[in-house]
Each structure stands twice: as structure tokens, then as C-alpha cells.
Amino acid sequence: MSAGYRPEGLVSGDDPERPDGDSTDTTRPTAQAPAPGPVGFGPVAWLRWTWRQLTSMRVALLLLLLLAVVALPGTFFPQRPQDPARVAQYYLDNPSLAPVLERWGLFDVFASPWFSAVYLLLFLSLVGCIVPRSLDHIKALRRPPPAAPSRFTRFPVRDAFASPVARDEAVATATTALKGYRLRRTDGADGAVTTLSAERGYTRESGNIVFHLALVGLLIAVGYGTFVHYRGQVIVVEGDTFANSQVQYDSFESGPWFDEGGLEPFRMRLDRFTSAFDEVSGQAADFRAEVTVTEPDGDEQPETIRVNHPLRTGGASVYLMGNGFAPDVTVTDAEGNVGFSGPVPFVIVDQATYDSRGVIKVPDTQVGDQIGLSGVFLPTAVVDPASDTAFSISPEPNEPLLVLDVWYGNLGLDDGVPQNVYQLDTQAMQQVRAPGPDGEDAPVRVVVAPGQTVDLPDGLGTITFNDLPRYVGLDLRYDPTLPWVLTFALLALAGLSASLFLPRRRVFVRIGQDEGGRTVVTAAALARGDDPGLERELTRVLEPLRPAVGKTDQDRMNQETGQAPDRQQDEGARRG
Amino acid sequence: MAELGQISLYLVTAAMTAYLIATIAFAIDFSRLAADRPSRVSRTADARELVSAGVADAPVVAARPVADAPLPPVRRAAAIGQSTFTVAVLMLVAGVVTRGFAAGRVPWANMYEFTTVSVVVASVVFLGIQRRRDVRFLGTFISLFALLALFLALAVLYTDPTAVQPALQSYWLVIHVAIATSGMGVFAVAATVSGLQLAKDRAIGRGTQGRILSSLPTSADLERLAFRINAVGFVLWTFVLISGAIWAEHAWGRYWGWDAKEVWSFVIWVVYAAYLHARSTRGWEGRRAAWFSVAGFASILINYYVVNLFVNSLHSYSGV
């Protein structure tokens, strides 16, 4: 496409006068046709030239496009912050490609240097653009509207007629009709001609500036948030209490400026967890955790946490992110000493049936080896004797059953290496096996239901299934910038709406007299941007001045049937 | 409840039939347009010249070039198209409402339902503009779009009406998703207009404007129309991002997490921001800007069909 190609009248280059005069010319940087290179030599000239380029509309546009493009790889490749497991899988599937992608930051696009570079440049451009514009706009707000040009012939929307209204009265009438406009009245030297310059809709430009500045505010607020936030995850079993301190979390992550002392020391007890499922589809219908929160001042408060309804406390929010069963078991050693007792959270592997996996570690045996039990918990168990398998058919605890493999040896807990509580480190352990019904060596399984006590094989001890409390996975987040982020976002929305939908208009009305002493009205109107109502507005302003016969019935009819916009549309070359 | 769901299905199928008839009727009208209508461009231009010559400082008749233009010819096919189109929308609205009752919640919680609501919105936007000015030339495209979208919805995306999972049980579902679906409908209309503008522009560039294209409004008119619709769409989409972030904060504990769906919604927003910028950047107005409008809608379609169906995302509420 050839440079400067402009389909008919989209932007008329020969505007009689830009509605915003020289003060807020939107296309200023490019409109003055930037020099192809810096004027003169030396670093200052170069800097100035670079800055002018950067703050031009064309570069802003290109940067916006670039931003859209560089965001896309974030959906093509798995992203580590969102889904580390899939990144690991990608490494397995594409062992040669993955490290290359890693080097280019493609597994963490939104923290990559190139993504950051694009948006930072864009915002730099934005600031460079919007600051001078704001200053200009503030000046424009203080100035009266510009004087009217001497002739209106080049305005696309204009009118001229002889009015039956006396000259002075006509001026007064027009002034009244222009209520809400900022006015500048110019009386001709001989007092015969009065010109009214009127302008309204400064809010349009204000809105545009608010919008752009709000985006800057948004970026700063979001950025600050990443520095001071914290996030911790913890599992709490019914009846247990969680205290808000870093050591209590199962996992904890925070920004570099986060102050550990800033954790508000509230405590929270999980009293009860309930779930409901749709009877037909089996889909989860409701989860709720009833908790008692103890504020630092000792104030106790019952609260409920649900999905979509986090608990707000101590500046932090507590989200219900997961749940499951934590069978309460007691395991004794060969001599009957209690080696472990308490609830053990099992992780759900199938959301539809709550088939759950878990591990019971029994470190405190007094005789013999340490014991490890790993296996499944089934809320509504069905045992298929033919295949000797068991599975769950419902997430509700109708027929709870633990099915466990048995290991003995060294759990490896004393090495000082942190262990995954859901996995058994079987390096130094042995599994109890025995010949199965078909004579082949197979793992020995222990099956235990609530209330039962079952002997472990090989005389290792016993396991008792005492109770079936539930647990919840909680996510605590603290980000003090949330209200700011929201405020800036809403400001941006408001500014944007103002800037797109509020018309900015100038109306010029000149009232004089011809040789015969008749009042002569000439008028023109101009809008910034696209303004379908401009012609109607001029008609409205001039209405009281118009001769009664000058207004044809056809006109009236058109207005009443709302045909006016259609007519506007035909007015091909109005300013776009 | 099952019967209501069935009734809803019948209504949607009936609406599709009506859309089909509307498509045909509008298409017939469209193909006849050129024969009946004098070119608007030249008429306007003539009028303008007249006015320029007339207005000196002396009182003359105002610059109202086309007020006395002859009444447009009666377009029977278009009238049939418009009434069947209206019937189609009414039936579709009824289908959406009964679906809502069948599921016992707002009827926009999975892809099948989003599609039906989007089609309603696009249709209503079309009818709304049509009330103020004659845009029946869009009818063929809008009803064809409706037909295709509904067909896809029924053939690929259909799910039975059921309650929704806890993450979706929120009044934000009502707000956020309603605005998102509306935004898609609004952008669809704008993209259609921009597409016509591009077709027309291209034909003019080659000097071979066919009968049909020459009967359309000027590119400038199409451009302005597309802009007005896109401006509304952009404000809606901005609100979609904000309300989505608020909802995500409630449901997932973070307001923005660069989930696939969020990335694409962001990309869409940036593309339309670029569109608005392009309109006021010298050398980028007109045809190039129109490409942005089309690209924006293409991103919407990708975000809708590709991301929902093929990408692993937290927003896996497609129900398929």
C-alpha cells in the first residue's frame, strides 16, 4: 500500500482548523513529519531524535502490535509459573529443543527480558506522549475557545440564513442555546457583527489522559505488588488449628520486599468441611469450610470459606483451593507400642470418585524396622473379587476403605532432607510380598475400614482406622496493592468511555446584518473524532434563530422519524 | 426440566431455519441492490459542490446536501429478510430463556450457551443499528454468521443443561460472561463491516468495483460505522478483562495469572487498542485500521474455539 493512502475522507487532511487547535493535536509527533534522521550530530541530537521517534503515534502503534505478538508464545509453550509439570513433560518429550526454549525464556514468557522490554518501552512511550499532552490540555482548559475563522466555507457542517430575529436578541438567544459550552464573544469593530466561539467536551480529552495515566498507575501498582506480596499454602485437617506464621505453611513464596514480621499472627481452626455433589451429573456442587478465626487480640469469629468466597482476614485472603479425606489411623509395632497416630491427608487423584492416594509413615516403632504404608483411600469402595481390585464409585464416604501396601526398613526421615509427605522413599525399604492365589509373588495388601483394627503382615504390628476427618487445602495471599489495581482499572474504564463517547465540539455562530438591516446568521460546527450527532447539534443551536418558513415540513418529519443520522451518513467527507 | 431443555433445542433449531431463510432473502436483496440504487458517492459529491459554490457570506440555503434525495426503492426481499431475521432472534431468545429455566441458572455457562447468547447479541446489534439507518446490506452476513455459529454450537458444542461447578457459581459468572459474550457479538458485527470495507477498498484500488460492492456505502461510511461498533465492543472488552480479573481473584486467589485464556483476552484487547490508535495515526487510517478490526475478531474466534477446545486452561468450562 502506497504511503499516505487514505480511503476517501477518513481523515480529511485539509481540516479548516483542528477542533483542538494546536494544543492537543493527537497526531502531533507524526503529523510534523519527523526528520528521517537526527538533526546534527552528537549524542544529544541522537537522543532527542530517538525520543521523538519513541513518543510518536506510529511507534506506539508498532509497540502495541509487538506486545500482542510477544504475548502469544505464552500460549504455545507450557509456562513454568502456571504449570511446572507440563514444562517437565516438555523436557522429556523434546530433550533437545527444551533447553533452547529455556534459554530464550519461552517457558516463562511473561517474565522474560524481551517481553518486559516491549511493555516497558511502550509505557515509556506512553509517558513521553501523555505528559506533554496533559500539560497542553491543562493550558487549554484555562484558555477561552479560539477565535472563529473569518470564513466558514471549509467546514463540512455549516449553515447560513437570514433570521427574522433582531440582531441583539439573536446574539442573546444563541448564547442561551449554547449553554454548557465555554464561550468567547467577539464583537466586530463597528459593532455590527458578533461572533460566538463555543467549545464543549473537554472531558473527552481529560478522559483520554485519565485512561492513559491510569494504565501507568496500573502497571506501577501491579509491579509493586509483586515485590511485597506473599503466598502460602497449607493443609488443615478438621479440628486442627493453623497459625499464620511462615513455618506453618507447607509452601511459602514471597516478593523480595516482603517483611516476615508483617505476617499478622491470626489463628484459624477448621471446625467442619462439607461438600455437596450434583445427584445427576456427579459434579461438585458446593464446598464449604467452617472455621473459627482468632484475631491477634483474641477475638474469636466463626467464618465460612467457599469457592469464590475467600475469607478476608488480617489483610490477607484465604482461599479454599482443595479438599480431601484424611483417615485418622493408629499404627502399632510388633509389641503393641504406638508408632504413629493421627490423621493422614490423602490426595485426590480422581475428582469424580475421590479415589485418593497417600502414605502413612510410622517412624516411632520401638521394636523392629520403621514401617511405611502406601496406597489408596476409597470413599465408596467397590471390591471386584475377580481381578482383586478395588475402586471408588462416589466422592461421598459411603463405604470408606483403605487399601495399603506395606513396607519396612528405613524411612529416611533422619537424613535431614525434606521429604514429600505423599511419597514413600523406598530406597532403604522392602515391601512385604507373598505368593498370591495364582502362586506368583505379589505385594501383600492391607484392607481396613473405619472402626477396624487389622494385623499387618509378617507380624509387623497393627493398624486401626479410627476416624475419617476431612481436610482442606488453603491458599493464603497477601497483596496490599489490590485496591489500587482495581482503582486504576476502573479509572481506565471510565476515562476510556469518556474519551470514546463524549463528543468534543466547537460551534461558531456569527450574527450580523445585511444592507437591508436583516439579521444574517452564519454558523459552523466541528468535532474532534467521530461525531454522528454534530449536524443535529448545530441544528439545535440555530433552531430558535431560524425563520419559521425556512424550516420545511420535510425537515420536521425527518427529525421526528429519526432519519437525521441517515442523512449524516451521506455527508461523505466529514472529518473522520 | 428435561422437557424444557428439549423445547429449548426445538426453538434454537427453528431459529436456525429462520436464519437460513433470512440469509437467502437478504442475499437476493443484496444481489439486486446495485441495479436499483444510484451511487451514493457521486450524489453526495455533487451536492457538496453545489454548496461550496453557494455559500459565500451571503445568506443561502444551508449545507444540507441530500435532504431532498429521492426515496429509496422498495426492497421486498430485504423486508422478508428482516422479518424472518426478527422472528429468528425472537425464537433464539426464547430458546436461550427456556434453556436457562431448564438448567436453573443463567443460560451462559458453557460454550453451547455462549454461542447462542453471542448470536442473540450480534443479531440485536444489527437490528438496533438498522432502526437508525439502513444497514440491510449487512443482513446476509450477519444471518450467515448466526447460522454457522449455531450449527457449530449444536453439532460440536452441545451439552445438556446442568448446574455448574463451584468455581462458576458466582454472580461474576452472570456479569463477566454476559459481557464477554455480548462483546463477541458486537465485535462480530464490526468485523463484518470492516470486511466489507476492505473488499470495497480493494475493488476500488483495482478499479473493478462490481455491481454489488458499488452499491454499498462508501468505504469512509463503512469505516465510521465499524469504528462506532468497535468502540462499544472495546469498552465492553475492557470491562471483560476487569471483571474477569476480579472474579479470578475471588475464585483462584490471583487476579491475573497468564492462563491461556487470559493471554488471548489480553491479546484481543491490545489488538483493538492498536486498532483505535491506527485510526488516528497518519498512514494507518482506513484500510490498515480495518485489518486490525478483522484481526481482532480473528483473535476472538481463536480465543473462543481454539483455546476453549484445544488448550489446557483453567477456564475449562466449555462443557464439551
Ligand code: HEM
Ligand atoms: C499501554 C499502551 C497504550 C494503550 C493500551 C493505549 C490505548 C489507547 C486506547 C484504547 C485509545 C482509544 C481511546 C480514544 O480513542 O480516545 C487510545 C487513544 C490514544 N492514545 Fe493510546 N494507548 C497506549 C499507548 C499510547 C502511547 C504510547 C501514545 C503516544 C504515542 C498514545 C497516544 C494516544 C492518543 C494520542 C490517543 C487518542 C487518539 C484519538 O483521539 O483518536 N497511546 N490509546
